[in-house]
Amino acid sequence: MNNKNICKFVPTIMNTNLNINCFIFETSPEVMKKKCETNSNRMILITKGKGEFIVDKEPYAYEAGNLLFVFINEYYSVNSISDTEYMYVDFTGIRADELFRRFDIRESNRHFKGFESLIPLWQESLSRANEKTTDLAAESVLLYTFSRLFGSAAEKNDVVNKMVEITEENFTDSSLSISLIADELGYNPKYLSHLFKNKMGVGYTEYLRNIRLKQAVFLLDHKLDSIKNISSLSGFSDPLYFSNVFKKQMGISPKEYIEKVQKENKGEE
Numbered sequence: 001m002n003n004k005n006i007c008k009f010v011p012t013i014m015n016t017n018l019n020i021n022c023f024i025f026e027t028s029p030e031v032m033k034k035k036c037e038t039n040s041n042r043m044i045l046i047t048k049g050k051g052e053f054i055v056d057k058e059p060y061a062y063e064a065g066n067l068l069f070v071f072i073n074e075y076y077s078v079n080s081i082s083d084t085e086y087m088y089v090d091f092t093g094i095r096a097d098e099l100f101r102r103f104d105i106r107e108s109n110r111h112f113k114g115f116e117s118l119i120p121l122w123q124e125s126l127s128r129a130n131e132k133t134t135d136l137a138a139e140s141v142l143l144y145t146f147s148r149l150f151g152s153a154a155e156k157n158d159v160v161n162k163m164v165e166i167t168e169e170n171f172t173d174s175s176l177s178i179s180l181i182a183d184e185l186g187y188n189p190k191y192l193s194h195l196f197k198n199k200m201g202v203g204y205t206e207y208l209r210n211i212r213l214k215q216a217v218f219l220l221d222h223k224l225d226s227i228k229n230i231s232s233l234s235g236f237s238d239p240l241y242f243s244n245v246f247k248k249q250m251g252i253s254p255k256e257y258i259e260k261v262q263k264e265n266k267g268e269e
Contacts, residue, residue, distance in 0.1 A: 021090035023126055023138035032078035040090035041100075042070040043142060047119050049084030053077075055110070060188055065116030067145065069105055087122050089138045103149045108194040111187075118145060159185065160199040163192065171211045174237035178204045212236060213249055217257075223265070225258050 021040045025047075026032065044053075046066045053060040053068055055076040060068060070076050072092070078084060100106065122141050129137035163181055170176050178196075182189040196204045216234040224230055228239045236242035247253045252260070 018093040018095040018139065019091060020135045020138045020142070021092065023087075023089050023129060023134055023141075025085070025087045025123075025126055027085045029080060029084070032080060032084060035075050035077045037075050038070050038072060038090070040092050041072055041096050042088050042090050043145065044068045044070065044086050044088040045115060045118060045122055045145070046084070046086045047123070048086075049080055049082045051078060051080040051082070051084050054079065056107075058188070058190070060111045061186065062111075065114060065119065067112040067115045069100075069110040071107070071110075087126065089142045091138075091142060099146055103146060104198075105149075108190045111191060112149065115145070115148065118148065157199065159187065159192070160196055163196055163204070164200075167208055167211065171208060171215070172233060172235045174232075174235050176208065176235065208235075209245060210249075213246060216242070216246060216254070217250075220254065220257050220261055223261070225262075227254050227258075230254065 019040075044067070046062050046064050046068070048064050050063045051061075053062055053076055055068075055070055056074050062068065118141075121144070125137040125141050162185060163178075166181055166184065167176065178193055179189045182192050185192070193204055196207070200207060202210075212235040216230050216236075219230045219233060224233075227243065231237075231239040231242035234242070236245070243254050246257070250257065
């Protein structure tokens with residue numbers, strides 16, 4: 001593949017508000033493979049290809065239209081599956097920190113999908129930029145892309161709703177976990193964990209455990225009295241663990257709950 005990189009750097013202008021350092025179109029596989037340490041924040045838009053970004057040893061599967069943020073003093077490299085090209089803007093300053101806070105962008109929330117429509121804008125902005133306008137072109141695409149992150153809120157809600165749907169349909173499978181759901185949906189597990197807790201107000205593991213406990217109580221109330229079977233039918237692989245979790249949540253053991261249900265049933269008779 002021919003190297004057709006476009007690198008446009010911005011003259012040093014001291015601006016504590018928002019400093020744009022460069023606007024780059026990266027196409028070199030050799031450069032991508034090398035571990036790079038960033039001295040600025042970096043907004044990366046994948047324009048072509050598939051593969052995996054490794055950011056501080058954490059993998060992020062990507063394809064065209066994905067947006068990824070790398071922060072100051074982080075290391076990253078690219079494992080490209082197919083020919084990869086991407087563009088990026090380096091930026092620093094007080095406003096950069098404010099933008100990260102506003103859009104809740106952090107180490108656990110740095111990877112976004114669905115930005116294919118912005119690729120032509122980035123490409124045209126970079127191709128038209130010159131020495132006097134590179135900073136303006138880069139800042140324009142940077143801020144416009146940030147503004148589009150508001151539109152990703154609906155996508156985030158859809159992802160959480162899908163997680164809930166998968167969980168409700170499969171919670172009796174003891175192997176179900178956020179890692180399996182992340183594989184199915186194509187997201188990073190840490191990102192999904194952060195997204196789920198922000199939306200639902202409870203961690204995914206606790207949410208899954210509570211659903212399984214509700215199922216166990218339902219089975220107990222309907223006169224199933226084998227703790228081993230109840231554990232299995234509720235999604236717990238270990239009856240002892242199930243009993244411990246049940247007692248911690250309910251205040252009594254499953255055996256005591258069974259006795260309580262049996263007494264209540266005899267009283268009704």
